[in-house]
Amino acid sequence: MLPGEKPVRLDLTTERGLPALDIGVERPDGGREDVLEDNGGAMTNVVGMALRLIAVVKAGVGRFLALDEADCWIAPDRVPAFYRVLEESAAKLGVQCLAISHHDVAGFGADLTVSRIAGRPETGVAIAGPAASCAAAWTPERPGFRYLRLVDVQGFSDATLPLGPGVNALVGPNNHGKSTVIRALRAVFYGEVRDSLVRAGANVARVEIGVADGRVLRYARQPKRTPVNLWSLHEADGSLVRENGTTLETGGRDVPSWVERLFGITRVEDLDVHVAHQKFPVFLLGEKPARRSAVLSIGREAGLVRDMQALQRERVTEDQRTIREGEREIARLREALSALGDLDALEGALAGLRGQADALSVEEARLRDREALADRLARSGRLATGAAARARALADLPAPETGAEIGRALAEARHRAALGRHVLAAAADLAAARGRVAALAGLPPEAPVARDTARAGTHAARLRRLRAGLADARDRAAVLAGLPDEAPRPVLRPDAAATAQRLAETGRRLAAARGRAAAARDGLAVAEAEMEVVLAATGGRCPACGTPVAPASLLVGHRHSGTGDAA
Incomplete structure (x- = not known):
């Protein structure tokens, strides 16, 4: 081009x-x-x-393209080349084109369909075009627009623009309504319309577009009425098309979605x-x-x-x-950071403080060492004081010869203390034996000898109870003897025989106890003889206190002097 x-x-x-x-x-x-x-x-x-x-x-x-004065800035001698390229491109791409031009494009291309504007807007603009050849180029089912009819649309009272499958051109002088065709298309598919689209003196502007299968897409603009815009799709016989039970007739200001869906002409990405x-x-x-x-x-x-x-x-x-x-x-x-502008000075002060802290740490360690040394000195002083006290105590001790003499006297005193404890134990045993002898001396001759001295007290208590019972029995017998013959007699207790047997046994045990008491007296005599031997060995003095004492009083009733107790 x-x-x-x-x-x-x-x-x-x-x-x-x-x-x-x-x-x-x-x-x-x-x-x-x-x-x-x-x-x-x-x-x-x-x-x-x-x-x-x-x-x-x-x-x-939708593969449809409408160009309004797209060749306006191209030189007339290059316009034919423009349309040849457009025609070839449309044929290869399957795009139906409508080009509005003020150039006479007749003869530019063999397949170019050219229509012309005739008449004047005042009397009604007409369109002259090859309607028959255009209609013959279509098959019923082929998609595309067959014609565009304008009724009471601005300068057009009733005009039809035939369209072929390829590139279509509408030519004519300026200000005769060529661009009105573009306005009609934008009203149908973009909803871009004003009341000025309606021809002067008319009430409604109508646009009809022939489509596949003989159907007609109709658009009406009726100012001051409701709806102001009306889209409808009609069959070849004029009836409304129905899809899924819905009639394709919609009024309003926005283009119906079914128009976009069926014909695919809408704004793309605005x-x-x-x-x-x-x-x-x-x-x-x-x-x-x-x-x-x-x-x-x-x-x-x-x-x-x-x-x-x-x-x-x-x-x-x-x-x-x-x-x-x-x-x-x-x-x-x-x-x-602006508030921390003095960080350098603070860092220097901090370094100085750190040095002082290190010096204080050294002095603190030295102070701890001195405190430990003072503790050791205090302990040493206390030990020295104790040692001096012990030295003074040792200085007051007697000479070694005096110590040996004191040791011998202490050993003799310990020996006497042991002998005294033995004598005291023997005296305690002798006193206990005399007590038992005295107790046994009071027993009747028929009392049995007690083999178990630990149970003697128990048997003595039982014997007293039996004697009391025997006395009560004698009293009751005396009372019964004074009763008349006709008085009822008491029934004897069943355990009377057992009681008599126990009395006999007790008598035998009393005799045995008397024998043991005699044996104890003999033992006491032996102990006194042994005591005489001890006193003879001590020169007639008490082994515990060193006072003169008789053998009989040493065992019982001797009172030791203070000197002997101290020793």
Whole structure:
């Protein structure tokens, strides 16, 4: 289309963490030029048309493209080449095109369908076109628009624009209603409409589009009525189409979802991809690089690219938040550090204090050593005092000869003390024996000899009880003897015989005790003889106290003198 022009490059970069599409012209020296700012309008028209074709194909929806004055900045001699490229591209891509142009494009391409504006807006604009050839080019089920009918739409009272499957062109002079066709399409598919679309003097503006299988898509704009916009889909016989029990007729201000679903013509990524606006012929080139990249998210990859962009935005937001938090933290740290400006002086003072602390530690260790030495000296003084006291006590002791004499006297005194203890024990035994002899002397002759002296007291107590019982029995017998003969007699106790036997046994034991008492008297006599021998050995003196004593009084009743007790 533009011979001799430089190659066009599309580079995907990033801008502030988001995808950015750069569209530029590559110079021979390797430099880059912006298509919109650094080149003429012809380059802008060509690149804009190419970008629209790319976007329509990537959208994967309705393959329809309406261009309004897309060749306005191209030189007349290059316009045929523009339409030839458009025609070839549309045929290869399967895109139906409608191009509005003020150029006479007749004869530019063999498959180019050209319609013309006839008449004037005041009397009603008409459209002259090859309706028969266009209708013959369609099969009933082939998708695409067969015609576009305008009824009471601005300058059109009732006009029909036939459309073929390829590239269609509508030509005519300026200000005769060519762009009204584009306005009608934007009203039907974008919901972009005003009341000025209605022809003067009419109440309703109607747009009809013939589609596959003889159906007709109708749109009506009726100002000051409800609904103000009405979309409906009709069968070939004029009846409304029903899908899943729902009639496809919807009123309101927003385009119904079924229109977008059935025909696939809508804004993609908020871009006017299918129907171009006359006043904005530049597609994408006037947008920012990040906005340009939206064309890459059109189609099947749209969701993935949007997710990637959303993720990138989240990451950028997180990074920005981290940066802000870091800056705030740095500000806080700087504020905290400003209060620590005297750290160097404090460090010097701290070093001096540390030196003083080390010196104090050395002095403390020395003081502990001196305190330990003082404790040892105090203990030594106490030991010396004790030793001196013991020395003085030893100095007062008698001479060795006197000590030996004292030792002999002490041994003799210990011997006498042992002999005295023996004499005292013998005296105690003799007194006990005399007591037993005295007790036995009072026993009756018939008393048995007591073999077990430990039980003598028990037997004596029993004997006393028996004697008391015998006396009571004699008293009762005397009383019974004085009773009359007719008085009842007491029954004798069954144990009377046993009691008599016990009395006899007790008598025998009493006799045995008397024999033992006689033996004790004999033993006492032997002890007195032994005592006489002891006194003869001591010169008639008490072995314990050294006082003169008789053998009989030594055993019983002797009182030791104080001298003997002290020894």
